[in-house]
Amino acid sequence: MTATLQPIAAVSTGLRTGADFLAELKASKRTVYLDGALVGDPTTHPAFREGAKQIANLFDFAADPQNRELMTYEVPETGARALRCYQIPKTVDDLRLKRLASEGWAEQTFGLMGRSPDHVANFFAGYAAKPSVFAKHGQQWADNVVKFYEYARDNHLYIAYAIVPPQIDRSKPAHKQADPQLYAGVVREVEGGIIVSGGQQLATGGVYADYLHLACIHPLQPGDENHAINVAIPMDAQGLKLYSRRPFAKTADNSFDYPLSTRFDEADCFVVLDEVFVPWEHVFIYRNVELSRDQWWLTPSHTYGNHQAQTRYATKLRFLMGLAKRMNEATGNEAVPPVQVAMGELAALASIVEGMLLAQEAKATIDDEGVVWPSKAMLYAVMALQSEINPRMIDIVREITGAAMITLPSSVKDFESPETAPDVERFYRSAHLDARQRVALMRLAWDFIGTEFGNRHQQYEKFYGGASFIVKTNMFRNYDFKRAGALVDRALSLPPVGSD
Ligand SMILES: Cc1cc2nc3c(=O)[nH]c(=O)nc-3n(C[C@H](O)[C@H](O)[C@H](O)COP(=O)(O)OP(=O)(O)OC[C@H]3O[C@@H](n4cnc5c(N)ncnc54)[C@H](O)[C@@H]3O)c2cc1C
Numbered sequence: 001m002t003a004t005l006q007p008i009a010a011v012s013t014g015l016r017t018g019a020d021f022l023a024e025l026k027a028s029k030r031t032v033y034l035d036g037a038l039v040g041d042p043t044t045h046p047a048f049r050e051g052a053k054q055i056a057n058l059f060d061f062a063a064d065p066q067n068r069e070l071m072t073y074e075v076p077e078t079g080a081r082a083l084r085c086y087q088i089p090k091t092v093d094d095l096r097l098k099r100l101a102s103e104g105w106a107e108q109t110f111g112l113m114g115r116s117p118d119h120v121a122n123f124f125a126g127y128a129a130k131p132s133v134f135a136k137h138g139q140q141w142a143d144n145v146v147k148f149y150e151y152a153r154d155n156h157l158y159i160a161y162a163i164v165p166p167q168i169d170r171s172k173p174a175h176k177q178a179d180p181q182l183y184a185g186v187v188r189e190v191e192g193g194i195i196v197s198g199g200q201q202l203a204t205g206g207v208y209a210d211y212l213h214l215a216c217i218h219p220l221q222p223g224d225e226n227h228a229i230n231v232a233i234p235m236d237a238q239g240l241k242l243y244s245r246r247p248f249a250k251t252a253d254n255s256f257d258y259p260l261s262t263r264f265d266e267a268d269c270f271v272v273l274d275e276v277f278v279p280w281e282h283v284f285i286y287r288n289v290e291l292s293r294d295q296w297w298l299t300p301s302h303t304y305g306n307h308q309a310q311t312r313y314a315t316k317l318r319f320l321m322g323l324a325k326r327m328n329e330a331t332g333n334e335a336v337p338p339v340q341v342a343m344g345e346l347a348a349l350a351s352i353v354e355g356m357l358l359a360q361e362a363k364a365t366i367d368d369e370g371v372v373w374p375s376k377a378m379l380y381a382v383m384a385l386q387s388e389i390n391p392r393m394i395d396i397v398r399e400i401t402g403a404a405m406i407t408l409p410s411s412v413k414d415f416e417s418p419e420t421a422p423d424v425e426r427f428y429r430s431a432h433l434d435a436r437q438r439v440a441l442m443r444l445a446w447d448f449i450g451t452e453f454g455n456r457h458q459q460y461e462k463f464y465g466g467a468s469f470i471v472k473t474n475m476f477r478n479y480d481f482k483r484a485g486a487l488v489d490r491a492l493s494l495p496p497v498g499s500d
Contacts, residue, residue, distance in 0.1 A: 015063040015072065015081060016156035018056030025052060025208060028236045032207050032269070034244050042207050047247035050263050051113075055158065055208050058105050058116060062156075071101050078154065085118035085308065086153035088129045089372040092364050095307070098122075099357065102311040111316025112264040112457070114309065114464055115204040117158035120213050122308045124149045124159065126301025127284065129371045133298045134284065137291050145284040148232055152211070159232070160209035162200040162271045163217040174220065174227040184214055184273055185226035186287065193279040194286070196231065197239075199272050204460075206242045206269035209235055214271070217296055217466070220289045228292035230285035231278045239276040242269040248453045256412040259444050261453035268456075300373045303360075306465055307374045310357045310382060313461070317350040320393060323445050327401050330430040330438050342400045349389050356382035380475040387468040390461040394449055405446040408439050415439075 022043050032039040034047060042048040062071035062083055072081040084101035087094060102118050109116065127134070128149035131142035152159060165174060165183040174183040181187060184198035196214070203212060215230035233240055248265045252258030285291045296302045324346060328334045356378050363375035409428060414420040415436060428435040448454050465471055 015083075016059050017063045018053075018058075018060035021056050021059045021158070022052060024210070028210075028234075030207075030235045030242065031240060032242045032244060034247065039207075039244070047244070047249045047265075048207050048267060050249070051265050051267055052208055054109055054113060054264060055117070055205075058108055059156070061104065061108055062101075067104060070104050073097070075153065077150075080154065082153045083118065083121065083156055085121035086125050086149070088125050089304075090366075090370055092361055092366075092372060095361050095364055095372050095374060098304075099307065099311050099361070102308045103315055106312040106315035109264055110260075110319040111312045111314075112260060112319075113205075113266045114312060114460055115160060115266055116312070117156075117205075117209075118308050119305055120159040120161045120209075121152065121157070122304035123161070123213070123301040124152055126299045126304040127295065130299040130369065132369065133294055134291065137285075137288055140280075141284055141286070141291070144281055145230075148282060148284070152232075157211055158205070158209045159211045159213050160203045160205040160235075160269075161213035161215065162203040162206075163213070163215045164201045165216065165218055165227070166199045166201055166270070168199075173224055174216075175223040175225075180226070183227055184216075184271070186229055187226075187275070190277065193277055194229075194231075194283060196229070196233075196273050196276050196278055198227075199270065201270055203242065203269045203271050205266050206235065206271065207244060207267040211235060212240065212271065214273070215285070215295065216292055220292055222289065224289060225287040228285065228287055228289045229283065230292070230295060232282045232284075233273075233276060233278055237276050237278075239274040241272040241274065243272065244269050246452075248451070248456075251452065254412055256440065257443055258447055258451065258453070259440070260447040261451055265453065300371060303374045303376060303379055306379055306383060307357070307360055309465060310353070310360070310379065313386070314350075314354045314357050317353055317393070320397065320448065321346060321350050323441075323448060324397050324400065326441055327397075327404060327445055330433050330441055331401070331404060332431055333400070339400050342396050346393055346396050349393050353382055353386075353389065376478040377475070377480065380471055380478055383465045384468060384471040384475045386465070386471075387462040390458060394458060397445070397449060401445070405442050405450060408442055408446075 026041055026043045032042065039045050039048065043052045061067055068081065071084060073084050073087045074080070075082050084098050087098055089095040089098060105116050105118055127145045131146050134145055135142035151157070162184070168182055169177060174185065177183060181197045182199065184196060184200040187195045187197045200214060206212065212233045212235055214233060216227055220228050245268050247267065248258070248261035252261035255262040285295060324343060328339055328343070333339045359378040360374035363378055365373050365375070367373060409415070409420070409424050414424045425435045428439055430438045433441065446454070462468070
């Protein structure tokens with residue numbers, strides 16, 4: 001057993017470029033399985049290379065001097081520039097700037113890569129904002145999480161996370177599973193650290209990320225201590241295996257017919273840990289059920305990560321609005337009153353999501369340690385309804401477009417064959433678009449809504465922040481019932497009419 005961790009690097013002064021990212025990904029010997037075989041180099045593998053390029057593009061965007069202010073901030077302790085996702089907001093304006101940086105990245109992928117590097121970075125900013133929560137259980141845990149955060153921040157790391165136990169037998173707690181090492185957890189202590197084993201879902205972006213953040217957001221109970229951990233593991237650590245779900249590139253054979261599937265597959269991976277060594281410096285929670293719970297709710301990690309997620313979602317909905325508009329224009333339906341009503345409903349829903357994002361900032365609070373928290377009530381309100389808003393919006397687009405996304409040639413090859421091209425050019429056009437332009441637009445919409453890629457997105461928007469019954473419980477815990485109840489009490493205590 002050897003430690004595969006890199007030593008904590010010196011503070012780097014330059015920003016990470018796309019070329020840096022791709023070179024490091026290529027050099028990293030991570031274990032990714034696909035179709036029963038090792039993937040090898042994700043930067044050249046047909047299932048993953050385009051996704052890797054998208055992440056590289058994000059790093060290039062942030063490193064571009066033109067985007068320096070938008071995407072980075074000066075770290076007070078070092079004077080170096082770091083990605084804004086690592087910034088701990090001390091003012092509400094800092095939170096706004098973090099949102100704008102996330103929006104800058106989200107626009108590069110049209111909001112289609114949910115676990116871009118700013119997602120988990122924000123969780124670590126949230127942990128590092130409140131070391132006191134960790135220190136309550138031992139100063140070493142606070143020191144470890146702050147040091148790792150600084151390392152990640154100063155090296156512009158991309159971290160993916162797996163924080164949900166597998167769905168093997170949810171009727172029993174983790175420690176009562178038939179095999180006690182089924183769910184990820186600590187197996188034993190060894191010199192210099194711990195050994196972890198077991199499975200955990202679902203490291204989206206794991207194929208590309210530098211590190212895995214392994215923790216547990218599901219409620220744990222006494223007896224589950226071995227699973228109550230929070231650790232960081234380099235993706236190329238010995239014994240860490242990633243099982244990719246079926247990549248969309250398998251069926252998406254060209255970027256004309258599958259413009260999104262071919263580019264923005266962010267590779268969800270089931271994680272298997274087989275006797276993975278984690279040095280103590282990368283252990284932030286150890287066999288502690290209470291801290292395992294408190295990390296999410298007594299630090300702003302969950303709110304920072306999901307403020308980013310909602311920024312990404314609002315961007316994606318803007319893209320959906322644009323798609324619906326362009327499709328109506330193509331079909332000549334724009335002026336039809338029922339279509340305008342449907343578009344109005346779509347616009348209302350998209351604006352509610354955007355408004356709730358701004359409300360998280362407008363109702364943000366600053367705690368006694370000077371840390372800004374986005375409003376939990378505003379965050380969980382929109383997240384709780386996302387699993388209803390999203391399918392509703394997709395359904396409206398289906399409603400107003402009829403067969404437009406289906407009545408299309410079988411593939412781009414129909415434009416290329418002299419036998420089919422004349423009919424295709426003639427009948428698949430619209431009043432304002434030639435056939436190629438119209439088909440490209442409808443393919444884009446279908447890839448957004450109807451392909452395997454599009455359907456995975458619907459599942460993603462439903463579950464990325466936890467099942468909706470859990471988010472609604474979060475909402476329940478954070479609504480100001482006291483103020484609401486007081487209103488009712490005052491109404492009940494009004495003096496009888498005519499008593500004055
Ligand atoms: C595309 C995609 C990407 C993801 N990416 C990541 C990632 O990067 N990192 C990560 O850690 N996780 C990720 N997840 C996993 C995600 O966090 C989980 O799917 C999510 O937490 C929900 O957990 P679950 O899938 O186990 O569903 P469950 O919690 O089992 O819920 C499924 C359904 O079961 C029912 N149900 C279960 N228990 C109850 C109950 N007690 N009361 C009422 N109803 C109940 C509800 O109908 C619920 O909707 C991703 C998921 C998807 C779909």
